[in-house]
Amino acid sequence: MTLRRWSDGRAFGLRVRLLLAFALLGVTTTAVVASGSYFQARTVILQQAQDAAVMSLTDQLAQVYPLRQLPPTQGDLETLAQHLSDREGYAVVVYRDMRAQGADAPDLLTPQLRQAVRDGVVAWQRVSVEGEPVLLIGTQLELDRPDGGSLSSGLEVYWVRSLAPEQESIDRLATLAWLTGGLSLVLAVLLALLAARGVLRPVRELGQAARSLGEGQLTTRLSVRGVDELADVARTFNDTAAILERQVGELRRMEADARRFVADVSHELRTPLAAMTAVTDVLDEEADRLPGDAGRAARLVSQETQSLTQLVNDLIEVSRFDSGTARLALDDVDVAAAVTATLRLRGWTDRVRVDLPPGVVVARLDPRRLDVIVANLVGNSFRHGAEPVFLRLRAEPDWLTIQVRDEGPGLEPEVLPHVFDRFYKADTARTRSEGSGLGLAIAWENARLHRAAGQRGSLAAGNAPDGGAVFTLRLPRVAADDAGAAR
Numbered sequence: 001m002t003l004r005r006w007s008d009g010r011a012f013g014l015r016v017r018l019l020l021a022f023a024l025l026g027v028t029t030t031a032v033v034a035s036g037s038y039f040q041a042r043t044v045i046l047q048q049a050q051d052a053a054v055m056s057l058t059d060q061l062a063q064v065y066p067l068r069q070l071p072p073t074q075g076d077l078e079t080l081a082q083h084l085s086d087r088e089g090y091a092v093v094v095y096r097d098m099r100a101q102g103a104d105a106p107d108l109l110t111p112q113l114r115q116a117v118r119d120g121v122v123a124w125q126r127v128s129v130e131g132e133p134v135l136l137i138g139t140q141l142e143l144d145r146p147d148g149g150s151l152s153s154g155l156e157v158y159w160v161r162s163l164a165p166e167q168e169s170i171d172r173l174a175t176l177a178w179l180t181g182g183l184s185l186v187l188a189v190l191l192a193l194l195a196a197r198g199v200l201r202p203v204r205e206l207g208q209a210a211r212s213l214g215e216g217q218l219t220t221r222l223s224v225r226g227v228d229e230l231a232d233v234a235r236t237f238n239d240t241a242a243i244l245e246r247q248v249g250e251l252r253r254m255e256a257d258a259r260r261f262v263a264d265v266s267h268e269l270r271t272p273l274a275a276m277t278a279v280t281d282v283l284d285e286e287a288d289r290l291p292g293d294a295g296r297a298a299r300l301v302s303q304e305t306q307s308l309t310q311l312v313n314d315l316i317e318v319s320r321f322d323s324g325t326a327r328l329a330l331d332d333v334d335v336a337a338a339v340t341a342t343l344r345l346r347g348w349t350d351r352v353r354v355d356l357p358p359g360v361v362v363a364r365l366d367p368r369r370l371d372v373i374v375a376n377l378v379g380n381s382f383r384h385g386a387e388p389v390f391l392r393l394r395a396e397p398d399w400l401t402i403q404v405r406d407e408g409p410g411l412e413p414e415v416l417p418h419v420f421d422r423f424y425k426a427d428t429a430r431t432r433s434e435g436s437g438l439g440l441a442i443a444w445e446n447a448r449l450h451r452a453a454g455q456r457g458s459l460a461a462g463n464a465p466d467g468g469a470v471f472t473l474r475l476p477r478v479a480a481d482d483a484g485a486a487r
Contacts, residue, residue, distance in 0.1 A: 019192040026188025027181065034177035042170050049166045050124055053137050057084070057159045058122075072155065074098055080157070089135075089161035095154060108160055113138050117156050126163070133163035202230045206237060218245040269312050273305070280305045314438040318422065321445045328366040328449055330479055335361045335370070335400060336393055342374045343391075352378060355392040363400055363477045369446040370475075373459070374402065376439040377471045381406035385469055395477070398452070402473040410463040419461040420444040443473075452476030 072080075077093045077100035084091030085102030092109065093100045108127060116123035117138040125136045138158040205222060212220040220241060222234040280302040290298055320326040336356045343349050374391075381389045385406030394401045411419065418424045423437040443459055450457035457475040464470050 019189060019196065022188045022192030022195065023185060026184045026191075030181040030184035034180050037173075037177070041173050045166050045169055046126070046163070049161075049163060050135060050137075053089075053135055053159065053161050054122060054124065057137055057139065057157070071095065072098075074100065084157065084159065089159055092158040092160065094156040094158070103160075105160070108134060108136060109138075109158055110136070113158075114156070117158070120152065133167050135161045135163050137161070199230070202234065206233065209237060209241075213241055213244070218248055265315075269308075273309050273312060276305050277309060311438075314442060317442055318438060318445075321442075326445070326449060328479060329368065330364050331367055332362055332364050333367045333370065335363050335365075335395075335402075338367055338370055339374055339391065339393060339402070342371045343378065346375060346379075348378060348382075348389075351382070351387060352389045352391050355390070357393060357395055361393065361395045361400060363475065363479075365450055365475055365479050366446075369449065373443040373446050373473055374404075376443040377402075377404040377473070380440060380471075381408070381469065384408065398477055400475055400477055402475075403470060404473075405464055405470045406468045408468055410467055411461060411469050416461060416463075420459070447473055447475065450475045450479040452479055 072095055077095060077098055081091045081093045081100040081102040084093075090101065090103035090105065092102070094109075094114075106129075108129065110125060110127070113123055113125045113136055117140050120140055122137070122139045124138070127134050127136060136158060138156060141153045141155040141157060202222075202225070209220050209222050218241065221238050224231050224234045224238070280298075283298040284302050288295065317326075339356070340349075340354070343352050343354070378389060378391065381404055385408030388407060390403075390405045392403045392405075394403075420440050420443075422441045440461075447457040447459040453476075455476070457473070457479075459474075460472045462470050462472070
């Protein structure tokens with residue numbers, strides 16, 4: 001796990017999520033505030049321009065309207081239109097079929113606006129002319145009556161005013177809103193980077209510390225900074241690491257004590273076992289002449305003494321592996337002849353079907369350990385498999401392979417991962433077996449002692465497609481002299 005590099009495939013790591021969250025929050029907030037301010041300011045600007053235009057029109061009409069009787073002439077309309085027109089806009093005066101306009105411009109009056117004016121209200125409308133906003137204001141002039149009332153004159157006055165200055169102000173507001181949004185986005189990203197740095201640094205340190213702890217560096221600790229949740233996580237990690245260090249130390253001490261106990265007991269048993277072996281040799285010679293139960297007891301004692309001797313020898317061998325003192329006694333070996341000698345020495349020649357390559361296969365390895373491996377594999381096939389047992393030797397330029405297969409039921413799936421474990425029994429109900437329970441474990445260790453070009457020998461277990469267990473031994477043709485030094 002890493003949060004440091006995009007190229008690691010975590011495109012949506014914590015850093016990126018923080019950046020996106022802050023950026024989204026900043027953009028959303030800015031968009032809401034800026035758009036709200038923009039529309040409010042736009043409405044205020046247009047409303048002020050509209051109100052000012054209406055007031056200006058009514059004031060001018062009160063000053064320049066000269067008519068006190070109807071109907072007006074065309075000249076009256078043109079005079080009124082000219083008086084009402086200025087640099088900010090021009091007027092259009094309509095009386096029934098007569099019309100006067102204070103500027104040479106297209107007719108912009110809409111039917112909706114004219115109808116509203118005929119209804120006696122001051123009306124306004126915004127239209128766009130060639131992309132430029134224009135404000136249209138219309139009203140109907142009224143005549144004063146002697147009784148103090150008013151009478152509609154039928155004279156309609158319209159004022160056309162450009163909203164270009166207001167539009168420029170609105171455009172400036174929009175530009176300001178965009179700039180504010182951009183600056184807010186930059187600020188949000190900077191804040192996100194600062195927040196990500198503050199959050200990710202302890203997270204990254206925690207990840208590195210966890211990796212170091214997983215690699216066996218049990219003294220790894222984190223620096224506790226602050227009193228927030230991350231500081232609590234760091235303290236919890238340190239407490240956990242301290243407990244783990246103590247427990248692992250205790251387990252290592254107990255394991256070392258157990259190994260030392262096994263080694264000491266095994267060596268101490270060698271002397272009495274040597275004496276017991278000498279006695280059993282005598283009993284073996286006399287067993288046939290001893291009566292009934294005495295003869296059977298003598299043979300039983302001899303058999304159990306041999307089993308105990310084998311167990312002690314195996315424990316001594318295992319203690320050498322655990323202490324790292326096991327070494328190879330390398331020699332140039334004819335592998336095919338060595339395998340044949342192993343089978344002949346144990347009387348298995350007629351029970352094992354051997355497939356050997358033509359010619360001489362020479363390898364530089366430890367002949368004693370090769371004998372132990374082959375004897376354990378073939379013996380295991382006899383004890384737990386079924387005959388016939390097949391042994392095949394194949395040689396490559398740098399490696400050789402020995403495969404031992406039987407015709408038994410094969411290994412159960414739950415047994416395969418534990419085949420080379422010490423004292424492992426596939427049948428938990430079986431309290432005793434013919435061997436010590438260490439044979440395959442010792443064979444596996446002996447295979448790994450052979451090493452060449454940085455690669456170790458191997459021993460693997462599996463099942464043949466047509467049934468039966470298969471053990472495959474792979475050894476280098478030229479093993480290193482210091483193969484046993486590094487474990």
